[in-house]
Amino acid sequence: MNGEAILPYLIIIPLFGAFAMPIVSLAGKKAREAWAVIISALTLVVASAVFYHVWKTKEIIVYTLGAKTPFGQGVGFPIRIVWEVDLFGAIMVLTVAFVSLMAVLYSLGYMKHDTGLEKYYTLILILELGMLGIAITGDLFNFYVFLEIMSIASYALVAFRNDTWEGIEAGVKYMFVGSIAGSFILLGIALLYGQYGTLTMGYIAVKIAENPTVTAKVALALFIAGLLFKSGASPVHMWLADAHPAAPSSISAMLSGLVIKVGGIYAMARILFSIYSPMAHSIVLKAYLQPYINMSAIGWLIIIFASLTLIIGNAMAVIQTDMKRLLAYSSVGQIGYILLGLGIGLAAYGTQTGEVALAGAIYHTVNHAIMKALLFLVAGVVIHEVGTRNLNELSGLAKTMPKTTFAFLIGAAAIVGLPPLNGFASKWLIYESSAVFNPVLGAIAIIGTAFCTAAYVRVLYTFFGRPSERVANARDPETSMMLPMLLLVLAIVIMGLLPWQISDKVMIPTARMLEQFKFEYINALMSLAGGA
Amino acid sequence: MFGYWDALYFVFIFIIGLILAWLLNEWAKKSGMGTRETGDGTKIFISGEDPDKVVPGFEHLEGHFTGKNVMWGLTYALKRFFRVLRDDHTGLLTDYVSYLLITTGFVLGVILIWG
Amino acid sequence: MSDDMGVIVKTMARATIPLIGIFGAYVVSHGHLTPGGGFQGGATIAGAGVLFLIAFGLSEMKKRYDKHLYSALEGVGGLVFLGAAMLGLGTAFFYNTLWHNGPVFNGDPGTLLSAGYLPIMNLAVGLKVFTGLVSAMVGIALYRRWKS
Amino acid sequence: MIPFQFITAFLMMAIGIYAFLYKRNLIKLILALNIIDSGIHLLLVSLGYRMELNEPPTAPIYTGYETLKSAMVGPLPQALVLTSIVIGVCVLALAMALTINAYRHYGTLDVRALRRLRG
Structure with a gap:
């Protein structure tokens, strides 16, 4: 199938679904729910096709908006908005579409007793649209627009239940600080535009490599700070711990599984590896004694934040009594692993260690999206059935909700990293490469895992303990809530059975494509120059 | 350098860990004083939580393993x-x-x- | 407490609301020729709605404002925008096929019927922004008075 | 020539950040958010301004391009700022709605009161 032809539908379908939602919902409740499910399922189909195309051909799709070629008539640089999808983007697209479909399916049962649902489904589709846009875009300002679309939708969804003080407070905090972080990113884009006069990522990479100025460094600092906030890294992780428990559980699954990944990790990887291409700076310019940006220092910077995040996030998870808050802190800890992989991939750029670390980071991004989505969905089921998420009152759920507890067991085992499940392989790649790169980092990663295990053991003890009367009337939920959980469990088990095959066939090529040893990302854009 | 970790190693280490845990348990039973398999002394005692002890104000939680105290040692340390x-x-x-x-x-x- | 203003404000509002609306419509429809466009014009028309809300009060606004109609119109605006963007999908998303080889809107630059899909998009965005801003305004104004 | 527009832009951002750190009222924080945004918009718009042939540039309108004596300002920053303003309007509306809700639940607009979530 032709990848270029199908790519715009990735945006068109959710956009169409979101715009048509107010009209469709005039036809009633059933029509609205069916519409949301159909739209997300179609998006998943398109996303799978895009992923398959990119993975099969190993070529970067370059799609120009508004014309055949991004280059204007008679000018030698791209002037139009460009979408560029490499393998990392394609993987993120597939993950986003899959987890979003699960969240929409789950919402059918979970949000049944809420009002204002046409706005809810519109917002959820817009959230998905924003994330898909971030994953496929190749233009800096387009990236900012999609980032803000995603952020605004998630602010609104965190505060969706506005009759509770919790949602409002978390929404206020998330929104105000998040807007400042967004402003930092916009400021970085403005500085880059003022210095280099272009917004296309591939072409900015060329310009920065030709002339790395102080402005480029300041812009990079602003990008990194803003995106660290969006991904919930440690000194700025507090919004995450407040916002995820306050949101409805289906939204927590999307926030924790997707938003912090796509809006934070993916965007950071894209900016670090595609715009400030370390191949040019760390190897080529260094060899020719030209001025360059020291990318390995930036890698170490990210490693410092990653270590902090690892320790603080996982440790705070141990002492929480609120189940969803525990999961939220655990998300912070897992982001630490991903950042560690990313940082090592940058600091040890050009070696096999860096490549394995980067592959592990990408792998863990996908795995954690699936696992944490499952865990939040389980937490939602518990809230739905028992009505509390205080761990002190939830003992003995295993007797009354066996299927739910089984799903939680699988998710917890996977996130701790037990071998037959998918979390093991990705964590192992990160441990191994960090131990090879610097043993201290390996030790920090192991300490983080120890805290993580402690946190999940507490929850599992609670679930398998002696039943309290609070949980006596609880039972497994209806099919529309059970089905997404089962599908996610299935995904975890299947991905766990084929760990190294996935790693070798998908993740290592992805890391290689992202590292762009032969400037693939830039060449895919600049090779179109003659066609105008 | 990156020989992938074989899942078999995990199984071995798991078995060794099980044996170690069993040995530890046996040793603890022998050297401990108030634990019996049956009868009056039988109590499940996990990380500092005594199921028979009723904390004032928390009577409704009596006898539940709440997970509150499972990681008591770690949290205390x-x-x-x-x-x-x-x-x-x-x-x-x-x-x-x-x-x-x-x-x-x-x-x-x-x-x-x-x- | 009546929530509308006095007779002077009401009379002035009656006089100015059509003018504001017409000016907004001008800005929307000439978006491809002069500075301005869908968002600015839509916001101007929404200004007329806000003036109506302030001058005549919430109870009068509630009679004139239909929530379902406005949200459906907002959806229509978005769909028309998307449709205009999809017209040139044979070449590329957002390809201005009407301007290059379309039957209408391909006149000389500077005339009203030029610029391809841009006038359509401006109208759609104007509709969407107008309905959206008025809905947001009414939503905030309708908010439950918790202190009696 | 002193670039007053850049100095003003960064001054506005600094004012916004100051207000965020030292002001407690949520409405004032919304204003601070908008001041920061306006500062960035001013920076972006002034990036597109260029003085050529010693004449101030005109608006980037295609009509009558041939008869123009001076250059046009860069059209791209204006499009960017317009998009950014639209985003700012969305953020503003959402912030207002959240503030009203916060007032309903907490009875005050002081951010120091909004700290039930912690630990």
Whole structure:
């Protein structure tokens, strides 16, 4: 199938679904729910096709908006908005579409007793649209627009239940600080535009490599700070711990599984590896004694934040009594692993260690999206059935909700990293490469895992303990809530059975494509120059 | 360098761990004083929580393994560390903003000096 | 407490609301020729709605404002925008096929019937922004008075 | 020539950040958010301004391009700022709605009161 032809539908379908939602919902409740499910399922189909195309051909799709070629008539640089999808983007697209479909399916049962649902489904589709846009875009300002679309939708969804003080407070905090972080990113884009006069990522990479100025460094600092906030890294992780428990559980699954990944990790990887291409700076310019940006220092910077995040996030998870808050802190800890992989991939750029670390980071991004989505969905089921998420009152759920507890067991085992499940392989790649790169980092990663295990053991003890009367009337939920959980469990088990095959066939090529040893990302854009 | 970890090693280590745990359990039973398999002395005792002990004000929780105390040892040993982390999360919007600014300043400093 | 203003304000509002609306419509429809466009014009028309809300009060606004109609119109605006963007999908998303080889809107630059899909998009965005801003305004104004 | 527009832009951002750190009222924080945004918009718009042939540039309108004596300002920053303003309007509306809700639940607009979530 032709990848270029199908790519715009990735945006068109959710956009169409979101715009048509107010009209469709005039036809009633059933029509609205069916519409949301159909739209997300179609998006998943398109996303799978895009992923398959990119993975099969190993070529970067370059799609120009508004014309055949991004280059204007008679000018030698791209002037139009460009979408560029490499393998990392394609993987993120597939993950986003899959987890979003699960969240929409789950919402059918979970949000049944809420009002204002046409706005809810519109917002959820817009959230998905924003994330898909971030994953496929190749233009800096387009990236900012999609980032803000995603952020605004998630602010609104965190505060969706506005009759509770919790949602409002978390929404206020998330929104105000998040807007400042967004402003930092916009400021970085403005500085880059003022210095280099272009917004296309591939072409900015060329310009920065030709002339790395102080402005480029300041812009990079602003990008990194803003995106660290969006991904919930440690000194700025507090919004995450407040916002995820306050949101409805289906939204927590999307926030924790997707938003912090796509809006934070993916965007950071894209900016670090595609715009400030370390191949040019760390190897080529260094060899020719030209001025360059020291990318390995930036890698170490990210490693410092990653270590902090690892320790603080996982440790705070141990002492929480609120189940969803525990999961939220655990998300912070897992982001630490991903950042560690990313940082090592940058600091040890050009070696096999860096490549394995980067592959592990990408792998863990996908795995954690699936696992944490499952865990939040389980937490939602518990809230739905028992009505509390205080761990002190939830003992003995295993007797009354066996299927739910089984799903939680699988998710917890996977996130701790037990071998037959998918979390093991990705964590192992990160441990191994960090131990090879610097043993201290390996030790920090192991300490983080120890805290993580402690946190999940507490929850599992609670679930398998002696039943309290609070949980006596609880039972497994209806099919529309059970089905997404089962599908996610299935995904975890299947991905766990084929760990190294996935790693070798998908993740290592992805890391290689992202590292762009032969400037693939830039060449895919600049090779179109003659066609105008 | 990156020979992938074989799943078989995990099984071996798991078995060794099981044996170690069993040995530890046997040793503890022999050297412990108040534990019996049956009869009056039988109690399940997990990490400091005594199921028969009723905490005043928490009578409704009597006899539940709440998970509250499962990691009691860890939490107690690191309680100063945890208190620092807890106090750090003040919940004030202003503090969140200042953390964001501190992060930005740190990143900017590092990149301008070493970058 | 009546929530509308006095007779002077009401009379002035009656006089100015059509003018504001017409000016907004001008800005929307000439978006491809002069500074301005869908968002600015839509916001101007929404200004007329806000003036109506302030001058005549919430109870009068509630009679004139239909929530379902406005949200459906907002959806229509978005769909028309998307449709205009999809017209040139044979070449590329957002390809201005009407301007290059379309039957209408391909006149000389500077005339009203030029610029391809841009006038359609401006109208759609104007509709969407107008309905959206008025809905947001009414939503905030309708908010439950918790202190009696 | 002193670039007053850049100085003003960064001054506006600094004012916004100051207000965020030292002001407690949520409405004032919304204003601070908008001041920061306006500062960035001013920076972006002034990036597109260029003085050529010693004449101030005109608006980037295609009509009558041939008869123009001076250059046009860069059209791209204006499009960017317009998009950014639209985003700012969305953020503003959402912030207002959240503030009203916060007032309903907490009875005050002081951010120091909004700290039930912690630890």
